[in-house]
Amino acid sequence: MHSTLIVARMEPRSAEDVARLFSEFDGTDMPHRMGTRRRQLFSYRGLYFHLQDFDSEDGGERIEAAKTDQRFIGISEDLKPFIAAYDPDTWRSPADAMAQRFYHWTAL
Template sequence: MNRTIIVARIQPDAERAVANVFAASDATSLPRDLGVRHRALYSLQDIYLHVIDFDEDPGVAMRKAVKLPGFRQISEELKPFIKPYDEQRWRTPQDAVANQFYRWSATER
């Protein structure tokens, strides 16, 4: 599995609006074009977590995404609601990706 977690800031009470933006986008071919298998959105106060499972390496998918009109459209639609976690350091979407530093999985029996 190729999972990535995007960390950002969400405007208060914007969860429904953000979910609607993604629901509309997920009804298009964009997720399939990028190899998205699963998406989950979370918030905790003003922290936004976007968990995405990809068919391929998330970095490859994100480099492909920035060239697609559908990705640029969803990015524009999210601007009123989602801001970079660290606006001083943010340059590209990759700057919002959390660094995995530990992983554990149950072994199959």
């Protein structure tokens, strides 16, 4: 399994709206198309964390392929009032907001 963690800014009162948008999106075939196995959203003091687990390492490639789908474009637009780049000066795409894992442990 492969995981990504996107870090951004979000007003805590927006959590319900963001959860609703993802619930609608996840009710389609889009998660399967992107290889998403699990999605978890977290907020902490104005920060937004989007943890996504994929079946395999090709999750990034599959997301890139899905970016032209109207549903992907739609949720990206719908989230704009609620989610802002952590560092707007360096943000060009979601890849610029992905945290880098520097340690991992798994129980045997």
